[in-house]
Amino acid sequence: MKIIIVGAGFAGVAAGRTLVDAGHEVVIFEGRDRIGGRTHTDSSLGPDIDFGGSWIHGPHGNPLNAIAKAAGATWKWTDFKNLIGDSVMAFDTDGTQLDTAEYTQGIHDYDGAMAMLEGSILGQAPDDSIKSMADLYAAGLVDDSAGESYATAKGNLFTRKIRFQYENAASLEESAYNVGAYLKLPGGDNLLCGGGYRRVITHLARGVEIKLSLAVKDIKYADDRVTVCTDQGDFVGDACLVTVPLGVLQSGNITFDPQLPAEKAAAIDRMGMGNYEKIALKFPKIFWPTEPHRINFLSDHEPPLYNAWLNFAHFTGDPVLVCYHGGPMAQYSNTIEDEDLIAGCVETLKKMFGPDVPDPVSYIRTRWAEDEFSLGSYSFTKVGQLEGDRDELAKPVAQKLFFAGEATHPNFYGTVHGAYESGVRAAREILSV
Ligand SMILES: Cc1cc2nc3c(=O)[nH]c(=O)nc-3n(C[C@H](O)[C@H](O)[C@H](O)COP(=O)(O)OP(=O)(O)OC[C@H]3O[C@@H](n4cnc5c(N)ncnc54)[C@H](O)[C@@H]3O)c2cc1C
Numbered sequence: 321m322k323i324i325i326v327g328a329g330f331a332g333v334a335a336g337r338t339l340v341d342a343g344h345e346v347v348i349f350e351g352r353d354r355i356g357g358r359t360h361t362d363s364s365l366g367p368d369i370d371f372g373g374s375w376i377h378g379p380h381g382n383p384l385n386a387i388a389k390a391a392g393a394t395w396k397w398t399d400f401k402n403l404i405g406d407s408v409m410a411f412d413t414d415g416t417q418l419d420t421a422e423y424t425q426g427i428h429d430y431d432g433a434m435a436m437l438e439g440s441i442l443g444q445a446p447d448d449s450i451k452s453m454a455d456l457y458a459a460g461l462v463d464d465s466a467g468e469s470y471a472t473a474k475g476n477l478f479t480r481k482i483r484f485q486y487e488n489a490a491s492l493e494e495s496a497y498n499v500g501a502y503l504k505l506p507g508g509d510n511l512l513c514g515g516g517y518r519r520v521i522t523h524l525a526r527g528v529e530i531k532l533s534l535a536v537k538d539i540k541y542a543d544d545r546v547t548v549c550t551d552q553g554d555f556v557g558d559a560c561l562v563t564v565p566l567g568v569l570q571s572g573n574i575t576f577d578p579q580l581p582a583e584k585a586a587a588i589d590r591m592g593m594g595n596y597e598k599i600a601l602k603f604p605k606i607f608w609p610t611e612p613h614r615i616n617f618l619s620d621h622e623p624p625l626y627n628a629w630l631n632f633a634h635f636t637g638d639p640v641l642v643c644y645h646g647g648p649m650a651q652y653s654n655t656i657e658d659e660d661l662i663a664g665c666v667e668t669l670k671k672m673f674g675p676d677v678p679d680p681v682s683y684i685r686t687r688w689a690e691d692e693f694s695l696g697s698y699s700f701t702k703v704g705q706l707e708g709d710r711d712e713l714a715k716p717v718a719q720k721l722f723f724a725g726e727a728t729h730p731n732f733y734g735t736v737h738g739a740y741e742s743g744v745r746a747a748r749e750i751l752s753v
Pocket residue numbers: 326327328329330331332349350351352355356357358359371372373374375376377534535536537563564565568574596597598688692693694696697698724725726727733734735736737739
């Protein structure tokens with residue numbers, strides 16, 4: 321059987337690996353001039369920096385852990401919630417440093433309250449958005465914040481207002497709380513800072529034929545064959561596995577003939593594609609403390625900007641900071657020209673670390689939302705999305721067209737391991753035809 325796979329991200333390459341190992345003829349068509357899709361490791365600033373997916377979220381039970389190990393990639397644990405006491409440093413809007421212990425208390429108060437709300441939310445909120453949950457919290461349903469310190473209130477506010485938006489890559493209003501669907505694997509979050517996801521996918525892709533810079537435009541399927549039309553001609557196979565991002569499916573940039581079934585098309589429309597962007601800045605020297613993993617800034621801009629920083633100096637010893645924007649913050653940041661974005665970063669760093677902060681010597685920023693091969697960062701569960709929509713997206717059509725990609729995973733959507741598992745699942749579906 322000859323199988324054409326569209327997309328050489330983790331889903332496509334995992335499927336390719338599984339099918340090649342089972343003895344099938346496989347070719348992957350990839351629109352970009354590189355593999356990896358929404359994982360993209362760049363080393364031009366010095367360290368291996370991942371500008372898409374960068375953590376293995378939860379190593380326990382995560383298939384990527386063993387693959388990363390076999391590939392020779394190395395990682396370091398990131399303590400997002402300051403479990404060890406000095407791994408998150410936080411600053412107020414005017415640059416005053418907040419007491420770490422009190423600030424951390426705010427993170428845990430909010431997380432604890434939301435966990436309690438999970439059980440009681442149904443029927444109490446006007447809709448299932450995270451905004452409604454946060455409003456119930458703020459309205460005092462489970463809020464025990466009376467008498468909390470200023471720094472604790474700020475830790476609480478950062479978690480409520482900023483962290484959820486960059487984790488979901490969407491606004492609190494658009495994101496459904498989606499109780500129980502997303503599963504977080506245990507064991508913490510490991511930053512792949514030695515070799516990055518590039519090393520992992522290169523290892524996974526060995527022996528799989530991949531044609532780069534080949535953009536698929538149209539997929540025609542019939543009982544006996546699939547014809548994949550690209551910008552460089554038409555190719556025929558026995559089956560086709562589509563792994564392009566949800567944003568690309570929503571855009572209609574790839575057409576299907578016959579059209580996709582109405583149920584699948586409706587599921588694609590209802591689902592949410594989020595926004596999450598990064599800017600990495602390399603400085604002439606390290607002028608900030610190396611102990612914290614994360615530096616948080618309580619921006620008073622609406623939407624908040626320059627609020628979350630990853631301290632590469634901690635992980636690799638390099639003079640590099642990476643600033644993140646998620647959801648509405650990412651959308652807004654994409655409207656800012658490079659030099660203004662850098663100026664905003666430097667101004668914020670000056671507030672936190674004093675007037676001697678130098679200009680960066682180089683930088684790299686992402687624009688996943690505008691990239692024609694991603695059109696967003698990763699899927700989120702949108703208010704109005706139906707429980708079965710991810711399964712509907714994953715369903716094969718006419719035993720000829722198969723679907724994988726992070727958005728098709730019922731529990732690990734929005735992650736690299738979700739993409740990987742979906743690729744293996746789709747390969748097995750093809751093998752069982
Ligand atoms: C900024 C950011 C941060 C993230 N952080 C994390 C993290 O820390 N940990 C984590 O687990 N996950 C993270 N994710 C999510 C994770 O990166 C993705 O879920 C995962 O990489 C998706 O893999 P995929 O194979 O489903 O899709 P993709 O990697 O997008 O692969 C699809 C492929 O299809 C190709 N393609 C698209 N259109 C066409 C076409 N017309 N013709 C041919 N090829 C086409 C694309 O170029 C791409 O290579 C992050 C993502 C982003 C963007």
